Amino acid sequence: MSRSRHYYDAFSTTYEAQRHRGYHRLIDELETELALDYCRDGRVLEAGCGTGLILQRLAPAARQAIGLDLSAGMLGGARARALSVAQGSVDALPFPDGTFDAVVSFKVLAHVPTIERTLAELARVTRPGGHLVLEFYNRFSLRHLVKRLKAPTRIAQRYTDADVFTRYDTLREVRRYLPPTVELRRVRGVRVVTPTAQFHDLPGLRSLFAWAERRAADHTLLRYLGGFLIVVLQRRS
Numbered sequence: 001m002s003r004s005r006h007y008y009d010a011f012s013t014t015y016e017a018q019r020h021r022g023y024h025r026l027i028d029e030l031e032t033e034l035a036l037d038y039c040r041d042g043r044v045l046e047a048g049c050g051t052g053l054i055l056q057r058l059a060p061a062a063r064q065a066i067g068l069d070l071s072a073g074m075l076g077g078a079r080a081r082a083l084s085v086a087q088g089s090v091d092a093l094p095f096p097d098g099t100f101d102a103v104v105s106f107k108v109l110a111h112v113p114t115i116e117r118t119l120a121e122l123a124r125v126t127r128p129g130g131h132l133v134l135e136f137y138n139r140f141s142l143r144h145l146v147k148r149l150k151a152p153t154r155i156a157q158r159y160t161d162a163d164v165f166t167r168y169d170t171l172r173e174v175r176r177y178l179p180p181t182v183e184l185r186r187v188r189g190v191r192v193v194t195p196t197a198q199f200h201d202l203p204g205l206r207s208l209f210a211w212a213e214r215r216a217a218d219h220t221l222l223r224y225l226g227g228f229l230i231v232v233l234q235r236r237s
Helices: 002-011 022-039 055-061 072-080 115-124 142-149 171-177 197-201 203-217
Strands: 043-047 064-069 084-087 100-105 126-137 182-190 228-235
Touching (some): 022 100, 055 064, 126 182
Parallel strands (some): 043 064, 064 084, 100 126
């Protein structure tokens, strides 16, 4: 766990360098739009909030919005946005049972080895009838293929993305991880057709890929090929 903390502390210095435009902005929008369907007027937790880029979009719609992250470096960015945050691990949440109406988590669960314990914790702090909007990395995707073929990406002076634990799952595996207290209600696929982020920097292709990604995200079949699988769960009453 300490290795992950050091990795994300180092990553926090450059994390937002590319996230306000093009590919990264589109990915955040597709995730946030889905999360907002379940966060309005409720008590919301973002588990693994990073520097608060998504939490700051959810907070105005929520009655209360809290972020939690392992990395003090990442939380520095969230606090600079005047967001309510706490430091902690997603597999041992410092909140009572049923605290939140909605729990969201993006770009986090694929890097958590203790996935079943973590999902049980996320469900525990969700009220009966509440929702969880959670992202997993999809093994059956173009993104996974590209990741396997290319060299590791440098994210800080001492680290590449190969230095952090990363798991790619199928939807069937995700279902197996789920605790019996939740039901799967919805699936959205994000980054279905994009080979690499650089395609969204090309003026002639940017709008085409953005249009295609939005159409594919909730398509009956194509969504299951998304590099990121967003599952919506409901806590059983």
